[in-house]
Amino acid sequence: MNIKAVGIAASVLLASASAFAQSSTVTGAAGGAATGAVVGGPAGAAVGGIVGGVAGSLLEPPPQKVVTYVQQVPAPSNRIVVKQKVVVGQPLPETVVVTPVPDEPKYAYAIVNDERVIVEPSSRKVIQVIQ
Structure with missing residues (x-):
């Protein structure tokens, strides 16, 4: 059951991180940590902060x-x-x-x-x- 919850939490984090990829690294990390904390507690906050920070640091390449x-x-x-x-x-x-x-x-x-x-x-x- 816990593995399934972690998988769902990771999916939610990745989806939210990619949706906010235009934000800054700080915003991405903070948002990821907050989402991770709600879903997975302190460990989720740590993982969410990392995932959000990486996604937030990506800059969209120009056309x-x-x-x-x-x-x-x-x-x-x-x-x-x-x-x-x-x-x-x-x-x-x-x-x-x-x-x-x-x-x-x-x-x-x-x-x-x-x-x-x-x-x-x-x-x-x-x-x-x-x-």
């Missing part, structure tokens, strides 16, 4: 038309250089100008350290570095 647009947009004449390495999942510094992608409000782009990057406009998190 190919967004990647193509960012690849083809002319580079600005002034070169933007930052000391930090551009890393997927990390926000760009406030000094970097982020430009919205036309007709795609979920995405913006920047050209930093001669790398074209697609970012989430509200958080400035890097979604993809285009090679």
Whole structure:
């Protein structure tokens, strides 16, 4: 009976985590822990926090038309250089100008350290570095 309850709890956690994959890692971890605690007590909270955190940290890859647009947009004449390495999942510094992608409000782009990057406009998190 306990194995069946754990299986159901895991299914509920995975379903709720995937539904909230657009949330941040913190929100995903907190939501997963809360759901896990309700279903499986302290052990469920631990498992739920991990599952929710992983699902919350995933960033949705942009559609190919967004990647193509960012690849083809002319580079600005002034070169933007930052000391930090551009890393997927990390926000760009406030000094970097982020430009919205036309007709795609979920995405913006920047050209930093001669790398074209697609970012989430509200958080400035890097979604993809285009090679």
